[in-house]
Amino acid sequence: MTNTDFWTEGEPVVDKAAPDGPIETRWERRKFAAKLVNPANRRKLTVIVVGTGLAGGSAAATLAEQGYHVKSYCYQDSPRRAHSIAAQGGINAAKNYRNDGDSVYRLFYDTVKGGDFRARESNVYRLAQESVNIIDQAVAQGVPFAREYGGLLDNRSFGGTQVSRTFYARGQTGQQLLLGAYQALERQIGLGNVEMNTRHEMLELIIVDGKARGIVVRDMITGEITTEFADAVVLASGGYGNVFFLSTNAKGCNVTASWRAHRKGALFANPCYTQIHPTCIPESGSHQSKLTLMSESLRNDGRVWVPKAQKDTRKAADIPEDERDYYLERIYPAFGNLVPRDIASRAAKNVCDEGRGVGPGGLGVYLDFADAIKRLGQKAVEAKYGNLFEMYQRITGDDPYETPMRIYPAVHYTMGGLWVDYDLQSTIPGLFVVGEANFSDHGANRLGASALMQGLADGYFVLPNTINNYLASGPFPKVTAASAEVVEARRQVEDQIEKFLSIDGDRTVDSFHRELGHIMWEYCGMERTEEGLTKAIGLIRALKEEFWTRVKVPGKGEELNQNLEKAGRVADFIELGELMCIDALHRRESCGGHFRAESQTPDGEALRHDDEFGYAAAWEYFGADGKPTLHKEELEFEYVHPSTRSYK
Amino acid sequence: MNIKVRVWRQSGPSDKGRMVTYDVKDISPDASFLEMIDVLNETLILGGDDPIAFDHDCREGICGACSMVINGVAHGPEKATTTCQLHMRHFKDGDVIDVEPWRAAAFPVIKDLVVDRTAFDLIIQAGGYISASTGTAPDAHAAPVPKKDADAAFEAATCIGCGACVAACPNGSSMLFTAAKITHLGLMPQGQPERDSRVIDMLQAQDDAGFGGCTNMGECTEVCPKGIPLSLIGRLNSDYRKAIAKS
Numbered sequence: 001m002t003n004t005d006f007w008t009e010g011e012p013v014v015d016k017a018a019p020d021g022p023i024e025t026r027w028e029r030r031k032f033a034a035k036l037v038n039p040a041n042r043r044k045l046t047v048i049v050v051g052t053g054l055a056g057g058s059a060a061a062t063l064a065e066q067g068y069h070v071k072s073y074c075y076q077d078s079p080r081r082a083h084s085i086a087a088q089g090g091i092n093a094a095k096n097y098r099n100d101g102d103s104v105y106r107l108f109y110d111t112v113k114g115g116d117f118r119a120r121e122s123n124v125y126r127l128a129q130e131s132v133n134i135i136d137q138a139v140a141q142g143v144p145f146a147r148e149y150g151g152l153l154d155n156r157s158f159g160g161t162q163v164s165r166t167f168y169a170r171g172q173t174g175q176q177l178l179l180g181a182y183q184a185l186e187r188q189i190g191l192g193n194v195e196m197n198t199r200h201e202m203l204e205l206i207i208v209d210g211k212a213r214g215i216v217v218r219d220m221i222t223g224e225i226t227t228e229f230a231d232a233v234v235l236a237s238g239g240y241g242n243v244f245f246l247s248t249n250a251k252g253c254n255v256t257a258s259w260r261a262h263r264k265g266a267l268f269a270n271p272c273y274t275q276i277h278p279t280c281i282p283e284s285g286s287h288q289s290k291l292t293l294m295s296e297s298l299r300n301d302g303r304v305w306v307p308k309a310q311k312d313t314r315k316a317a318d319i320p321e322d323e324r325d326y327y328l329e330r331i332y333p334a335f336g337n338l339v340p341r342d343i344a345s346r347a348a349k350n351v352c353d354e355g356r357g358v359g360p361g362g363l364g365v366y367l368d369f370a371d372a373i374k375r376l377g378q379k380a381v382e383a384k385y386g387n388l389f390e391m392y393q394r395i396t397g398d399d400p401y402e403t404p405m406r407i408y409p410a411v412h413y414t415m416g417g418l419w420v421d422y423d424l425q426s427t428i429p430g431l432f433v434v435g436e437a438n439f440s441d442h443g444a445n446r447l448g449a450s451a452l453m454q455g456l457a458d459g460y461f462v463l464p465n466t467i468n469n470y471l472a473s474g475p476f477p478k479v480t481a482a483s484a485e486v487v488e489a490r491r492q493v494e495d496q497i498e499k500f501l502s503i504d505g506d507r508t509v510d511s512f513h514r515e516l517g518h519i520m521w522e523y524c525g526m527e528r529t530e531e532g533l534t535k536a537i538g539l540i541r542a543l544k545e546e547f548w549t550r551v552k553v554p555g556k557g558e559e560l561n562q563n564l565e566k567a568g569r570v571a572d573f574i575e576l577g578e579l580m581c582i583d584a585l586h587r588r589e590s591c592g593g594h595f596r597a598e599s600q601t602p603d604g605e606a607l608r609h610d611d612e613f614g615y616a617a618a619w620e621y622f623g624a625d626g627k628p629t630l631h632k633e634e635l636e637f638e639y640v641h642p643s644t645r646s647y648k
Numbered sequence: 649m650n651i652k653v654r655v656w657r658q659s660g661p662s663d664k665g666r667m668v669t670y671d672v673k674d675i676s677p678d679a680s681f682l683e684m685i686d687v688l689n690e691t692l693i694l695g696g697d698d699p700i701a702f703d704h705d706c707r708e709g710i711c712g713a714c715s716m717v718i719n720g721v722a723h724g725p726e727k728a729t730t731t732c733q734l735h736m737r738h739f740k741d742g743d744v745i746d747v748e749p750w751r752a753a754a755f756p757v758i759k760d761l762v763v764d765r766t767a768f769d770l771i772i773q774a775g776g777y778i779s780a781s782t783g784t785a786p787d788a789h790a791a792p793v794p795k796k797d798a799d800a801a802f803e804a805a806t807c808i809g810c811g812a813c814v815a816a817c818p819n820g821s822s823m824l825f826t827a828a829k830i831t832h833l834g835l836m837p838q839g840q841p842e843r844d845s846r847v848i849d850m851l852q853a854q855d856d857a858g859f860g861g862c863t864n865m866g867e868c869t870e871v872c873p874k875g876i877p878l879s880l881i882g883r884l885n886s887d888y889r890k891a892i893a894k895s
Contacts (some may be wrong), residue, residue, distance in 0.1 A: 198766070
């Protein structure tokens, strides 16, 4: 047990829900062993679902179809706007429709390996098993996937794999899958099985007798604070990439629901595992409010390169072939432009650090479609990527059919999240966490087209088959607004709002968020060091103090007040940022999206230390100024034995 | 660039509302329209004024949240472009730009540029889905869909539900939105069993929600950021006539 300046170590945390024995039948056996709820009793049980993205929307719809009473909450004006809608490339499934040697086992293997051996085998195997059912379900809902002339579904390949298992709907797969889940949800709302609350934000978790029993929410139009009760609470509130301020997340994406649950005792696992996506549009100036992703699927046909010479300011077209460095194809001949995201991102950073980056500030590399257009014709390229090319042109003013795209890595996805067991239950009984908000399936790096798969597997198939085991012991004793725990939770929310409105300082909420983002990107981004992380923790603590004395939140609590909303989110991001740096500092190895400069091979590849760090790090909260406690979940690899990930 | 914006300010549903002029200085032509409003809001906050409330989220043209009428046109001057994807390079130094909320009977103003579009959800609730509860699906390849139909269904399904069509329509009609969903689901074999009830129920819901009738003005498709064509309304009308004849 270690006790450092920044954290202390506590007892290990164990996943007690996963069966052992052959991995192929674990999920089957878990479903059989789980207690069931009689259909007549289900309508007496209420489940709160926070978030309406792929995980939350599909979970709310499915639980309602099963007969539970569901209360759904989202901060947007409609459940259809959750940020899953922006996912572009596709969704993986082990259908083996290409007859290219794919299988559930191979998808499982690729995902465990792609996660750099930091994910839980049982969960990943189940994810691969359920992947095939997701495609069937989506097709039944009318999701218009891309098809071939024979009328059957088309596939494409994606980074980190050598089979073609990605189903897609042009560059809008997330939109189409989310609309499928949204329509299923609206159907249940229309039938009276789901009570939908849009423009409502969860600000606190209500725990009574040790169980999650409800949430405190703010009506974002009127500012009214209410307490909502249920027999179980499901968080499907997404990831925390916006801790970096600039990310590919939607502006409203936040960690508040997860973080407030963490403050109430839910362990937060692997916060330092963040995914930096290699193909995003570079920043254009200080006004930048978000970054836009260009789907990774572009790497199927686009070739990544920079000039061989440093500070080469010629136009791309003027640089002859033999003066270009197609560095991914050179360094990783087996996978070429399709190496996993973490590797592609760091390679881009390396060539830019060498002074070979292109565009303003030298922070960009080319993604070139000239060869693909020559080989396939402009029409075929347009059919595959038309909307992405348009989006690029709209934002940058450049035409990618004529001149190569300029791309640079940006924060995209967070693998860490609230710790859950095999049943997707957190360390607080009755609090379940699904989708990007949990930590379970992607280890230290997520493969492309696996986020949609995980969100929908959790929401359609996993949670609805595990939450019953918990709900079978309900309905639980009635909770009222007068219960001491409820009064206290509500008071915490009201006090915080009052505090924000009373500081009346001289800095805007956004200015703090930007500053936090700079610190995180600089010291907890693509490359991390002990020195940098230690410095970052100091900077964040100073920022926290400044935030609580100098922030200016205009307006009142009892109205639509977008800066008040942001203030609460930024306060949580600041605390999370500190924990991310502590997690990154404690993990003295490189794995997946976490690259510690001190831990690399002689040729600059990530170096894991499985003996010392082959665990998930689950952190317990000890006050805004207290030291977090580390609980380790040892990971066992019975099937996919840890090896050095090589894509060469 | 230095510009002036005249923005609709309305503190709440009961406020009458008015246009207020603001100077915005030193804006980069590479900034998006919403980033320009962000910059203005930072100035307003530090000056002790109430910042402008507006809906936005993904800022990449897909969530459908952003919704500004710019110089009288829903989503502004660029064809097939959401407000968040409109960049300042399309304006000139010294321009005076009017910014207003969607205006339609079915979309009441909540505050400033924020309107209530719940009525769209009510239309989907009434039948904009295929009833396929989780777990009931056959294998995805059980029913092939001709590529032509699948592609056309996809095109219709790209509607982002932003409501520009309603804002642009002199009648405040939601026909293009409804027609897009009718077309998407009606082109898929899975969508056939509920095809008749869907069109009848969705049209009823749009009337109930206070949307106006369609008189084929075509303003909707002009402003649609996803280019949903007017011909889909013809398809909806045809489906409706057939459904009514059968009922």
